[in-house]
Amino acid sequence: MIKSLKRYLNYFSVTLLARKERVILVRDFFSYYLKKSFLKHSYSSHQKQKALERSISWLLHSQENSMDKGFGTYKIAEGWTGSYPETSGYIIPTLVSYAKSNAQNEMIKKAIDCADWLLSIQRPSGGWQSMYVKDNKPEVVFNTGQVIRGLVEIYSYTEEKKYLQSAIKACDWLCSIQEQDGSWKKFAFMNEKRVYDSYVDHPLLLVHKITGNETYRKTALRNLEWIINEKQLSNGWFQDCDNTIKHNDRPITHTIAYTIDGLLECGMYLKDDRFVVAAKKAADVLLDIFDRENSLNGRYDWNWKGSEYLICTGCAQLAIIWLKLYRLYKNEAYLYAATKMNNMLVYIQQRNFNERADTRGAMPGSFPIWGKYEPFAFPNWATKYFADSLMLELETTHSNN
Numbered sequence: 320m321i322k323s324l325k326r327y328l329n330y331f332s333v334t335l336l337a338r339k340e341r342v343i344l345v346r347d348f349f350s351y352y353l354k355k356s357f358l359k360h361s362y363s364s365h366q367k368q369k370a371l372e373r374s375i376s377w378l379l380h381s382q383e384n385s386m387d388k389g390f391g392t393y394k395i396a397e398g399w400t401g402s403y404p405e406t407s408g409y410i411i412p413t414l415v416s417y418a419k420s421n422a423q424n425e426m427i428k429k430a431i432d433c434a435d436w437l438l439s440i441q442r443p444s445g446g447w448q449s450m451y452v453k454d455n456k457p458e459v460v461f462n463t464g465q466v467i468r469g470l471v472e473i474y475s476y477t478e479e480k481k482y483l484q485s486a487i488k489a490c491d492w493l494c495s496i497q498e499q500d501g502s503w504k505k506f507a508f509m510n511e512k513r514v515y516d517s518y519v520d521h522p523l524l525l526v527h528k529i530t531g532n533e534t535y536r537k538t539a540l541r542n543l544e545w546i547i548n549e550k551q552l553s554n555g556w557f558q559d560c561d562n563t564i565k566h567n568d569r570p571i572t573h574t575i576a577y578t579i580d581g582l583l584e585c586g587m588y589l590k591d592d593r594f595v596v597a598a599k600k601a602a603d604v605l606l607d608i609f610d611r612e613n614s615l616n617g618r619y620d621w622n623w624k625g626s627e628y629l630i631c632t633g634c635a636q637l638a639i640i641w642l643k644l645y646r647l648y649k650n651e652a653y654l655y656a657a658t659k660m661n662n663m664l665v666y667i668q669q670r671n672f673n674e675r676a677d678t679r680g681a682m683p684g685s686f687p688i689w690g691k692y693e694p695f696a697f698p699n700w701a702t703k704y705f706a707d708s709l710m711l712e713l714e715t716t717h718s719n720n
Contacts, residue, residue, distance in 0.1 A: 517581025572633025
């Protein structure tokens, strides 16, 4: 408690002394507590396209501030972190998608550079480490799955076998360490079984689609069945869903959304309604909460009772999920919720003053910025998912017109 208090006092003091960052702090205070203005704004497609451009520019700025070709996080009190292999892996598809739709071929070269760097740090086992690269942690299941996403994307674009071979090596390792019940524990984060590994199952299926290796499909299927049969309550909530032990009874929306998205994407690929229905059940509860309260908390317990401040990453991920469900079911409620969520996130990103390049266009970890999740920081994954949610919304509304 004392350690946490000292850390927060440092965050506040550093931010208050930094002229431009101080404005973010003051703006968040007025927006959240006095005017609730983050709930009231609506943005046109043109304005959302500009917000998307700002987010992509910030991601590239993050790579430029890296010692390698990966992507880091900006923290107001500490500056730039080192690169994060996990999130660098799944930022690659974001850059490629944006580059293809906006004729930015040079940007794809930056994504390829990142993939080559990831190849260079793959462990002999086939996995990738957890945390930031400077932490030199052991290889971890979840992080490895996210790097596979990036390698598959670059292989699909270049057709260079080194990317596929690396992804196959990683998939073989994931299959070799799976538990009998379908979960992962050994080499899992904190050595704990977690349901958000559904977001690892989809990368396995991506490589299955290319190679036809049935072991990858069976491994993913065992994990998915463990999740829906053993870990999902009748009200849609997931047990063992948080990325901590202390707060596992009320997971963050970030890991809840990982779990939902993994189930949804795998269910669609496998043409298995069991997983789509399981994903939809949880997504619908959060949609109802958002529709009722016009915002979301950062954590939710087994009874879907919320606590803590809004987590921007989880909100962007849920907008993506609702847009996918809209495409699947054509229920306008999903499109409305996703559009409203993205309006709120654009407001949070669009701070309307002369910021440093280190924060301009970036999405904070929490809103307000002092929330417990990534406080006073701009994690690259928050901006990545915000960009993805905007691209999917703009694509969806364009196809509707």
